[in-house]
Amino acid sequence: MNMTEYFANHNVLLAPMAGVTDIAMRTLSREFGADMTFTEMVSAKGLSYANEKTRQLLALAEGEDKVAVQLFGHEPDVMASQAAWIEDAMGEHLAWLDINMGCPARKITSKGEGSALMKTPELAAEIVHEIKRAVACPVTVKFRRGYAIGEETAPEFACRMEQAGADAITVHGRFAQQMYSGVSDRGTIARVKQAVRLPVVGNGDVKRGEDAASLMAETGCDAIMIARGAQGNPWIFREAQIAIAGGEVPSRPTVDEKVAMARRHAELLARREGRNIVRMRKHASWYMAGVPRGAEARGRINACTTLDDFNAVFDEVLRVTRQYEAAGFFMNNTGL
Ligand SMILES: Cc1cc2nc3c(=O)[nH]c(=O)nc-3n(C[C@H](O)[C@H](O)[C@H](O)COP(=O)(O)O)c2cc1C
Incomplete structure (x- = not known):
């Protein structure tokens, strides 16, 4: 796959999110227009130990033809051998491999992984180089504006990744030390785009459709x-x-549409994970943002474990919504 050609017609991507971008979320994102989705980040070391939980992260959703897999680690040889293993195991279902050089979590950076690799560009380049030698699929790198606040190393780092053989890069316009505070700097993304010939994926603070269009234009x-x-x-x-x-851009979903989507999400998870779908709690809470008496619903969601539990909360949300409507409140658009 040539990434420049690919992005000419596919430019809206669901980001990798550990603990979030499971098969259910990926299915719904694809259905609503995501051109590509990523797995949660996968530990190269965990894979090398044939860890079953790690391997499960590579499972495809129903009807998912391709997925991009994100790897994290810091040892070039381990990462390259596991990249080759993934390519072999997934075959044509693997869209491309992405390397995590942006995660700011201490448990990752303390091992020299994730965004800590921005502080060791030579090692980062070696990782890309070794993985490229080991696989035939495209290899992309995701990183941040820089590691330390105020030190924008992204454009220079992008050039290093290009020289090392990366096929595309993604930049999130925050420094790693910022974690998720402040705003994602669009200027960084523009400067990175100027610095390389590779395709660049912009990331950070796209909260509405309009943000996606303006990020690309700016x-x-x-x-x-x-x-x-x-x-x-x-x-x-x-x-x-x-x-x-x-x-x-169409108007935002109604409460009824949000509840229907939350139910589908829960069903998709249950089909895959069985009776205990505790992982649905965070998704359900996100869906219930902006619904009437949403705080109350979120409180109840925190005690749910099964599909029936979640459906009971959703039923209650609809009942409250009908009451609000009967009292003359216009609930047709949650505005979120
Ligand atoms: C809960 C959560 C988990 C994340 N996990 C990953 C991950 O596994 N790999 C990665 O590269 N980025 C991860 N990220 C970062 C996002 O992919 C993205 O770069 C960042 O959230 C900025 O984009 P946004 O403003 O659209 O959220 C995570 C973010 C969140 C909120």
């Missing part, structure tokens, strides 16, 4: 990637596609 990036804006909100992909095409 930075010249080839594609955009959405993380938090997609939580409880698969509609954002349709909105982004319409906005990028210059169309009029």
Whole structure:
């Protein structure tokens, strides 16, 4: 796959999110217009120990033809051998391999992994180089504006990744030390785009379809990637596609639509994970943002474990919504 050609027609991506971008979320994101989705980040070391939980992260969703897999680690040989293993195991279902050089979590950076690799560009380049030698699929790298606050190393780092053989890069416009505070700097993404010939994916703070279109227009990036804006909100992909095409973005989903989507999400999870779908709690809470008496619903969600538990909360949300409507409140658009 040539990434420049690919991004010419596929430019709205669901970002990798550990603990979030499971098969259910990926299915719904695809259905609503995400051109590509990523697995949760996968530990190269965990895979090398044939850890079953790690391997499960590579499972495809129903009807998912391709997925991009994100690897993290710091040992070039381990990462290269596991990249080859993934390519072999997944075959044509693997869209490409992405390397995590942006995660700011201490448990990752303390081992020299994730965003800590921005502090060791030579090692980062060696990782890319070794993985490229081991696989035939495209290899991309995801990183941040820089590691330390105020030190924008992204453009230079991008050049290193290009020289090492990366096929595309994704930049999130925050420093690693910022974690998720402040705003994602669009200027960084524009400067990275200027610095390399590779396709650049812009990431950070795309919360509405309009943000996707303006991020592309302002930075010249080839594609955009959405993380938090997609939580409880698969509609954002349709909105982004319409906005990028210059169309009029449809109105936000109603409470009924949100509840229906939350039910589907729970069903998809239950089909895969069985009776205990505790992982649905965070998704359900995101879907219930902006619904009447949402705080109360979220409180109840925190005690749910089964599909029936979640459906009981959703039924109650609809009952309250009908009451609000009967009292004359207009609940047709949650505005979120
Ligand atoms: C809960 C959560 C988990 C994340 N996990 C990953 C991950 O596994 N790999 C990665 O590269 N980025 C991860 N990220 C970062 C996002 O992919 C993205 O770069 C960041 O959230 C900025 O985009 P946004 O403003 O659209 O959220 C995670 C973010 C969140 C909120």
